Amino acid sequence: MEKIKKAVLAYSGGLDTSIMIAWLKENYGCEVVCVCADVGQGREIKGLKEKAIKSGASKIYIENLTKEFVTDFIFPTLKAGAVYEKKYLLGTSFARPVIAKRLVEIAQKEKADAIAHGATGKGNDQVRFELTVKALAPNIKIIAPWRDPLWTIKSREESIDYANARKIPLPVGKKNAYSMDRNIWHLSHEGMDLENTWNEPKDNMFLIIRPLSKTPNKPEYVEIGFEKGVPISVNSKKLAPVILLETLNYIGARHGIGLADLVENRLVGMKSRGVYENPAGSILYYAHNELEYLTLDRATFHYKEIVSLRYAELVYDGMWYSPLREALDAFVNETQKTVTGTVRLKLYKGNIYSAGTKSPFSLYSTNLATFGESVDYNQSDATGFINLFGLPLKVRASLKNKKK
């Protein structure tokens, strides 16, 4: 086994990453520096420092990455219109590279020779963490305790015993809860009764989105301003990226918006059920698309639909820091130059409805679209268009006739 002197551990304060501090020290004989990344997951930060030190860490970095996460990961993906398998807005997927990037930066600063993470051996997150490390710091060793041959802990009970034996503070928490991942963009739920695809998600499972029975009985209108594909204002008020997301999360959640429930194909070969809460995300994807209806021409809109699919795959698969993702980004950014304008939405009982779109770059022309004659459109041109557009079909049909 390679000798490790100092490891940087992605630390959440939960049971698993707490015992990993001790485990790393015992099994690798290394110093452990913890990094707790805040990507908008809520109030779990308090008391972390004490807990980490008590658990054996030599140091802890508590890093607020929320702004970088929104600006450099969420917004590019939003501009790309990337949705994984028709429903999943990639909330966990792009949170991993932003965290792993900071792990690398801290490892380099700390002259650590390893990075450790608590992702399990069956999920996508291990891939996303490790690909980011490989792409940014190919020489740093990666330790994934859950897959490590030295790791012998098999159950929650064994974890608790391991912690107690070492006086590691235990987090309070329900056992048998869903596996959840939360950040400013989303909250995901996996496991438990969801593992049977015939089960409907239970109403009390949702922690962000209001049940429809408790949403307002009146629609709410919201206007979102975009500049070059990036949302910049809500109801005519310019908002910084993080505030903008929080605002839309609040509004959307109140109307029960942003639920997604799918059986997705993990990169590591199996299908998995995920239920997601994504109020701001759902609103922003919807709004962004409305604006593209006005501002992208047909050829670009259609090709971008294809590109979106690959973009989503790359993000899902942890290939954020890959040349292809960067090249697709260049494509997307070029298309967004005119995606500027305002989208008005009606939010009501879980639904998002279009309620008006305008843009200084709108390619919609009332004059062209209207039923009567237009200055710029000569209806007789359609005859020529159809004749040439349909010529291949006619040639083929004539051939068939001849052959009869």
Added chain:
Amino acid sequence: MEKIKKAVLAYSGGLDTSIMIAWLKENYGCEVVCVCADVGQGREIKGLKEKAIKSGASKIYIENLTKEFVTDFIFPTLKAGAVYEKKYLLGTSFARPVIAKRLVEIAQKEKADAIAHGATGKGNDQVRFELTVKALAPNIKIIAPWRDPLWTIKSREESIDYANARKIPLPVGKKNAYSMDRNIWHLSHEGMDLENTWNEPKDNMFLIIRPLSKTPNKPEYVEIGFEKGVPISVNSKKLAPVILLETLNYIGARHGIGLADLVENRLVGMKSRGVYENPAGSILYYAHNELEYLTLDRATFHYKEIVSLRYAELVYDGMWYSPLREALDAFVNETQKTVTGTVRLKLYKGNIYSAGTKSPFSLYSTNLATFGESVDYNQSDATGFINLFGLPLKVRASLKNKKK
């Protein structure tokens, strides 16, 4: 001008196609045979025969194509998962080829030498009608009065005058109404205040879907059975295709389901606003996709997403009877061999929620998906997987390091 002896006219009984009977006779000196195709548009059929004859037709065929429409056009497109520009379920698009196909058959039976239709020169429908005719009967002449140099009628008023002067019976109807197209799959609205993209659709515009304020305050569950991608039952009751659609239209409409509002790119070069009511369609697309989550593997699911986009383009563009549409259909049908099973949906206040999916061909494995160890999955395999999957990124990063 070519001499025409007998023209077959796509006849709806409305003002436009009524005066076209007279106009064709006057301008082409030909006999006019009317064909009224019923594709599930509702009760407009009554009295049509009398009206057509009074308007000058020598004969009228009233053809119920609804079953063929559902089976041969709607279901293949549903299996393909084809949606045009993210929202439009192609309701008008695939109604045109089924009608034009029958026009061709009747023209051949009647030994007519021309087919005429009332589609305008700015829309997609002219293309769809004419491409179908070109593909099926390349030698039949096509007359599109609205684009005909001999056509001089410029306004609704002139149409009415033209009709009155020839004692053509006038249909009763509001003027200045939306331009609508209805069939068993959908109802579309265009024109009027919708031509301003900043306008929200008016509540009283919808003729099928209930406003949310009037939908039930309790969710309704519906179970849809599929066989090889085709819906065959509702709530465990086998239903013939037409009945099945009518049933889901009824249920969906009651819950306010199936609204789509978009600014779409017409084939003929301009953007156009369309608002669509599609209750059964929205439910079926949703359900079909749920079943594909279980039954398609990742590679197939992802590639089919790309194919869906091209399929939708072809249908929208009137290229139903084209070799590429047929080849994509072969692809789709191969993927549907295991898309058999039951989807349970919760319908509530305009929303469709997943409420359970099962299939004898489900590729979902609880054993694999669950967090603990699995018989078929060795977590240490993930190490090898990630190392090779991430190798290109690592090689590239090493190169960058070397070059520093």
Added chain:
Amino acid sequence: MEKIKKAVLAYSGGLDTSIMIAWLKENYGCEVVCVCADVGQGREIKGLKEKAIKSGASKIYIENLTKEFVTDFIFPTLKAGAVYEKKYLLGTSFARPVIAKRLVEIAQKEKADAIAHGATGKGNDQVRFELTVKALAPNIKIIAPWRDPLWTIKSREESIDYANARKIPLPVGKKNAYSMDRNIWHLSHEGMDLENTWNEPKDNMFLIIRPLSKTPNKPEYVEIGFEKGVPISVNSKKLAPVILLETLNYIGARHGIGLADLVENRLVGMKSRGVYENPAGSILYYAHNELEYLTLDRATFHYKEIVSLRYAELVYDGMWYSPLREALDAFVNETQKTVTGTVRLKLYKGNIYSAGTKSPFSLYSTNLATFGESVDYNQSDATGFINLFGLPLKVRASLKNKKK
């Protein structure tokens, strides 16, 4: 008919565009300014000015666009790897927008209100000319005499009569020759005996490429240097773009390289036979691809293959100045950042063979590729990789077994 005061005509000095000067003046009563664009087609420029003035033009611009053509049109397309229908290197396609762009600039300078071109009504070039004009100067009127209702000339004989009657100088030229288009990138041949797809091109048809029987009996090696996807040197000598192409045309032609013969699908609906001579182009496409083998990773290489196809379509279809072409360009340019290095080719008897490639950004690692153990590759990783990569197939197979 719209009133035209001044028209700018794309003028070649040939019979067709010569009589168009007179025809425009007679039929539109307008002044005619000629523009002759040199895109490297050879020595046809001499005496053009006199000829144009004698034919009735008020002025002639003789514009050397070769450098712009190579730099702004040929090289971007080369970087994209765009080939139309597997063989055609787009030689005529991208020459049209560079010419039309200059026509627009001159029209604007001259305050002309129309642009006229001599492309026929059955080809792609009319589309390419006119789309460029529409994209750059949407308000300038376009006159295409060959499609103009006022144009009555139907044959070469009538053209000559028309010219003689007006004392328009006649170009000397064989009649019944192939229709050809030449520029620095290629020479195309169409028509005559090529119109029968069962005919082989005649040996004496080729004007650039040597027949194999006369090519050297010894191979020649050539080294091409690239920087970010752009060729910059030949045999270690830096060359300006135009000189570089001329050099490779000379070398390639001597070895009989660069023939392409295909039946292509024109945009306007019919198939057409084209035979192309493309020595430098064939060499450069080959070399560029060799370098991409070394410098692009698998994901990028594979996706770029798809993008190339759409890029080629857009160029062929005259959509150079379109948002989608520009967005694809952004994608391509991002991929080319490391496409720097040297490619050595062996040219011999019409063939291009790889004879060595190197790049400071090469992702090829001998250590990884070699058969034995590598530092960076643990063969046992492959077990994990295969197990997860093949897991979906195994799950599906297990299901099938269970169902037996």
Added chain:
Amino acid sequence: MEKIKKAVLAYSGGLDTSIMIAWLKENYGCEVVCVCADVGQGREIKGLKEKAIKSGASKIYIENLTKEFVTDFIFPTLKAGAVYEKKYLLGTSFARPVIAKRLVEIAQKEKADAIAHGATGKGNDQVRFELTVKALAPNIKIIAPWRDPLWTIKSREESIDYANARKIPLPVGKKNAYSMDRNIWHLSHEGMDLENTWNEPKDNMFLIIRPLSKTPNKPEYVEIGFEKGVPISVNSKKLAPVILLETLNYIGARHGIGLADLVENRLVGMKSRGVYENPAGSILYYAHNELEYLTLDRATFHYKEIVSLRYAELVYDGMWYSPLREALDAFVNETQKTVTGTVRLKLYKGNIYSAGTKSPFSLYSTNLATFGESVDYNQSDATGFINLFGLPLKVRASLKNKKK
């Protein structure tokens, strides 16, 4: 370790698979049944039975799979037009599934509980073998000695010692030769001096293709007949699939045709240099494409180009027995219904030239393609076509003008 009773080994008679017989018996205590698959690799079959038995096998199957290989693997891929990374005709890739399929069949017949193969841990073949086994017999255990923790042999010398110690007959063979794979479709070369990408392949490396200096000084014409995309005759003589390939290999090799040299991206993450000899393959791909020029319409031809890329990826990656490959096959077969006709090629000095194509389903129309007027083409239609096709560009340009 799992207990194995009987293993079926893919056996070639070479050093590696010979010692694997003994190794399997010693390490797994199992009976070893050898399977030697003949896929047209030439005369290596003689004496194999004796050698296998002497080496410790209990039984050997010598299976001629050549016909199945050509019909069920090569021809479908040819119809798909699948080429990996622009040059590689997949010769090794699709030989693996046909062999692995037979291994599975024999394992089932023999009630063996394991399949073993001699592919190394760095290549693609291990993936192709094992994915096929997983897809066809998910419960059979796979043994890959090269990756097995029990395998300790590290060099050719150790292999020879191992063999000598067990009196295993040694094959005669040069050491330090290229790594080669041969079958009726191709011969591949890897390793040695090819591992430096700056090295040109040595002339004496090629075993099938004649050096150009020794090819005939006169071109040879060959006519290939196709039916639904499948080659069925050479020079008007119907030939069975295997004979047809052998004939074209003989003819092509004589003219020095079929060399491919590329640095390809292996599935397992690294780049690798391969040089291939593929005379019949190159001729057939060329000819098949010529016929598709005539018989596929533009939309189908262009979409098939995209599909070909994915098809090639799947074959290369060992995913022959996957639902996606089967679905793409359905697409391809639908397109091939009219790919019937005759292609005439001129073979000369390493080159393949088009020398005529004809088909009863040719969509090429001389009448349409010719320069003059056509019955089926009204040149004035082009005006309408261009106006509508270019409308989006014009709208966008007008917008830009307005905004200035």
